[in-house]
Amino acid sequence: MPRGYLDIIIDGQDQYDGYDDWGLSLSNGAISTLLAPPATKQRVSNTSRLEDGKRTDITTPVRYEARELTLEMHIVAPTFDAFLTKYRSFINTISKAKTIYFQYNNYGKWMRFNFKYLSCQQFGVYNGTLGKFAVRFEESNPKLGEATMEV
Numbered sequence: 001m002p003r004g005y006l007d008i009i010i011d012g013q014d015q016y017d018g019y020d021d022w023g024l025s026l027s028n029g030a031i032s033t034l035l036a037p038p039a040t041k042q043r044v045s046n047t048s049r050l051e052d053g054k055r056t057d058i059t060t061p062v063r064y065e066a067r068e069l070t071l072e073m074h075i076v077a078p079t080f081d082a083f084l085t086k087y088r089s090f091i092n093t094i095s096k097a098k099t100i101y102f103q104y105n106n107y108g109k110w111m112r113f114n115f116k117y118l119s120c121q122q123f124g125v126y127n128g129t130l131g132k133f134a135v136r137f138e139e140s141n142p143k144l145g146e147a148t149m150e151v
Helices: 018-022 032-033 080-096
Strands: 006-008 012-018 024-026 067-076 100-106 109-126 131-137
Touching: 006 018, 006 024, 006 080, 018 024, 018 080, 018 109, 032 067, 032 100, 067 080, 067 109, 080 100, 080 109, 080 131
Parallel strands: none
Antiparallel strands: 006 012, 006 100, 024 067, 067 131, 100 109, 109 131
């Protein structure tokens, strides 16, 4: 498979090839955004007037906050009409989805992320056949969508 191959799985059943179905690819900075670690939740702690400082429970495992992230994407098409058709199809498909899994193949390793669509921002069309836009997603449980490195 070529570097940067992107599969999109909608609601666990419909599978799309990002490039073949929509002319879709992720911009260069998207991988950095995907791989950025989520913030951890604060550990359980207790402050007492009878003691200095506070007690923190370090025996419980680390838990992660939900995160919102923005992925910059491109759609390429042979004509402006084809571009609009692909763009509208992509946005309609992901906006109706309950769960969106991105499986991204980079250097022979699959990374899988679980998202929900929030909005599309910063839309721009260049020469009628290339569009660049930013899509906001929510990853409600980063541990479930943790990047799985599979060959």
